[in-house]
Amino acid sequence: MDLFIYRIIAIVYITLILSLNGENQPSKCVCYKPNSEHDKERPADNKCEIINHIIGELKFQDFDEHCVKGLETVIFVNTSIHKIEEGFFSNFTKMISLNMSQNQNIGPGIKDALYRINKKLEILKLDNITMNDEILLEIHTLALFPPSLHTLSLRENKLTTFPMQWIQQLTNLTSLDLSQSIHFRHIEVHDVNKSLPLTNLSVAFTGFFLKTLFKNESGDCVLPSLAYFNLERTFVNVSTIDVPDNCFQNLTHLIIKHSIFEDGLYRNSFRYLKNLKWLSLSETFNIYQLPVMNMSLKGLEMNNLQFNFYPSSQNLHIFGNLSSLEHLEIQSLNPGNWSDSSMSDLLSPLQNLKYLDASNNNLSFMPTVISTMSKLETLILSNNSIGVWHSIISGSQHTHLRTILLQNNEIEFVDVRYLPQNVTKLDLSGNPFLCTCDLVPFLIWVKENHLYTATLIKEWGTHYFCALPWNMRNLSLVKFNPKPTDCQPFNKYVITAMVLCCFMVLIVFVTNVVVCYKERTKKHNLKIRYKMKV
Template sequence: MTMNTFTCVLVIVCAVKLHLASLQSNLVPCAEHCKCLYPTRDTPTQYMDCINQSLTYFPKETKLKTTVPTYIFFIDNNLTVVNSATFRNISRLRVVFLRLRNNGIKNISRDAFNTLRFLQHLDLSYNSINLQQLRSSFRSIRSISFQNLNMSHMSIEAIPENMFESFENLSAVNISLAFNHLTLFNTKVIETVPGLKFLNLAWNKLTNLSMWANFSSNMKRLKLDNNYLYDVPNFCKNNSLSFFPELVILNLQFNFMRTIIPEHYSCLSQLRRFYLNGNLFQTLKTNMFAGLHSIVRITLSETFALRKIEKAPFNNTSLKKVFFRKNALYTEMHRGHLNIFEGCTSMELLNMADNIFDKTSEAQFDELFKPLGNLTILIMGGCRLTQIPRAVTKYLRNLQELVLYNNRIGSWPDGTLNSLVYLHTVYMRQNVISLVSELSFPPGFRRRAKKVDLSDNAFQCTCELKWFIHWMKKEPQVFNVTDFHQYYKCMSPSSVHGVDLAHIILSKNICMLDLNSKIITLTCSTLLVVFVVVGSVLYHLRWHLRYLIYMMRYNNRHEVDTGHYEYDAFIAYGQNDRPWVIKTLMPILEGQGQLKLCIHDRDFEVGKLIVDNIVDCIDNSRCLVIILSNSFAESGWCQFELALIQRYILENGNRPLVVVMLEEINTRHVTKAMRAMLQTTTYLLWGEEDYARKAFFNRLRLLLHRPTHKARTRTNSV
């Protein structure tokens, strides 16, 4: 029997389950309390479903074809006794599959299956049948194509030695005794079944297998998982010959084995799959599996008692797949070296998910991955990784699938994946990735990509992510999503928190504007920093600067201003003070005093920027007059004019400044600039009495009179 044929036999029961489940909606009522599926061109088999109907017999159905393979599901009924008459109503059918699960069967006749000439699969699970009667009934199974016998969940405590002697002429048969109460299994029970290919003894209470010296079986698969085995059974005769020389699959997982002795299984020269999950091994020794010359797959996961791993326990050039999950493997426990897979030059798949690698050094990763140059699939989900180990891209050049879900990876340097020229699948869901650079996935990878999963990450939905969103929308089959909302959401900025990536609008114009905004922000930030630094320096040198300015102004006081000006005085005033300026100030100074004043309501150039008007008028005025009032203090433009005037005087110290206090200023309106001006400049007070007004204008005209060449001195401020 070829391996492919054997595989088909093993999975046929599961296939029937799945197929029946998919056909439930197509079943139609047929015989009494049953449903049927009749054969069609697409389904060349037929089904009769009599489940949970409290039936005590098989109803007759005349529409089922007599020449078509028939599957009968007679489950959860009340059959109690089975004999040849039990199957009279279905004897005309070509029954190949018969499930009698949980029917309360206690007695069965020796001729029970005489009429079922084509029977291939028989399920007697969840019945408590007398084993001696059952052994006799097997003689009535005459089909040489019989393949599967299910005797699980039958509360069996011991199997008679000659239980299956009726199957001695079958070329390939599979027997399940799972979920019973067996404490010991003697191999003499199966010695009479040379065609036995699969024996399932899982979920019993076995503590050992009893194998006698002359025993030998052609069995391909043996399941001993979930028993009470404390040691690996000895499958070898004299350390070289095997009791099971054809064994391909051995399942010993979830027992209580504390030690693993290579001499007990190294004779299994045909063994390809070895399942050891969930045992209590404390130490993995060097070359534990070196004697298994055909081994392809080893699963050694969930060994939570593991405390020590010696050098190269998996050393075997035939080994292609290793599942080493949930072993509490962490660097601190294995101080120093991590050369676990030394000698595994043919390994193609390594699953090390749910171990602890957050403190593993790059040197240790080098030891771990250096021997695995032919690895094509690496699975390290849930390993607390904060970055993609450099050893992955350094040594695993043939990698095709990289699985790093549920870690703490936030990003990886641009170009990291460039060396993985065969990589086509990346699973990195449930990490802390916020931004994905366009160089994170090189163009070659994007052309090859078959599957990319970055779901459940903390995406920052800015323009840097625009290319990634475009890629997802362009190739949804790569991301295996037709609806983004369940998997890909924005976490920041706060304005789009929880929004689907598919609904984020990041157009070229928006992103260009965003880029310009960043440039402007950066420029303004730079200038602000420069201003802060310069301001800080000036603040610390303020007294030196004040002394310098004072000395310059003192020296200039004796100079005669002989410049030519368009105006005698520039008048700065608030809008509410305009009537006073027009009706009181201008008639006296321009009418009687024959001075030319610069009044912004009259003299500012139309169409010119206000700032330019102010600067030009100040520059063309011989004196500067500020009409100080609450209106002036509250006006933003007036404060701006004041700042320009103060700066102009600071830069051109020879220009006279006259301050007129029109009214008492409310202290809450006094700015720092105004306070500094009032503290350093003498001002004229406006009064309402006649003598006060006359004295006011006399002093003001004196301050604003045009100088002559005979003038010797001048005062810059009043």
């Protein structure tokens, strides 16, 4: 019996794997003959897309010769290609984009794919095809990269070094992606005899170590136009770029998330990157001082820094020069012991802020300085201990506010009078709501705005619960339906009449007490006089 069950499970598992690989699924390519029966009703277009479909060998005979001549975009992703007929793409005369990624068995066969390829090709993606230094050298030697390329992606391969002189002939190449190749270490520029047009360069998730400038033997900058540089999860020597002639004068986006600063980060770091618009320092290591940026930054990410962020005079003024900042992320910096005035000193210069994420900071209050940020569009303060927030966020002050995320705080009720009218996304899930009459206006507001299935409040029935009173603990707010009489306010005339009645009863009672006292006193005095006469 156990063996029978095991076989059934094995058959189901294999069936699922085959379905995920798409072995029996038709491709989205009219020109591919094995699937022509599936696609004969669909008109031909300029795109051939075959993903998760086992091909094995690319051959001329499997494709319609006249059909492929009109293709502009060709995608063969995860198709188990291990062999390519030489000059296969020579008939794809209009092809401008080719993606051969996730075909780990191609190896040296990629040369056959590039042989006599369309000289107008603009985008080439060869991710995870086990390309190594030797294969790249052969491609360079045979000049197989079309000179028209402007985007080249070689992610997740086995490269260790990339000599920039090998792409000198690609005068239109503006984007190069070498990320996720764990053995990658070096970019060689010494032999480059002219500046390259690259504007985007990524070496993220590699063993790359930035410790020298991109200068050739003559001392000229090889990448003077570089605007976007992704160094996520690499090694960075910050002093390399902290010089006036750092070759990054046009850099606008610098991504250094989860990287290690080999020589540390200091107060004056990045001061020579005058045109920087976006800087990501999240989860970085070896921070000795937070840098004071003297530039017109638009976006700054400082999430979960490995740094003791206490309210010193230096830390309070790190944003002092960032009046143009529009996007700020400061997750998990833990300023929970800061006072409201300290938070105001930190954030008050940011009056143009549109996006603020200060989640996971153990904040027990919403900083009052937020009330002055009239341009704010997105506010994220999730996973804190905030209880009171209505007086800081209001419709009159925050007319641009669209997104409010306050999940997992200490919010007990919601005063809908202070909710900005233009909010399109509101998340208050995971808060300990006090299910009393004070919460009823919020429930009515939700129902009147038809928000049970809308995007404004998500997971209304599964993530909104009562915390108190105890007899309603863990009760979904969907099921909290108090009777109208339970929350009906008293009539003021009735209350006045009751007070007057109580007051009159009190007067009568006091009068009776006084009269009784006087009678008893009078009787007592008469008894004394009578005894004295006797």
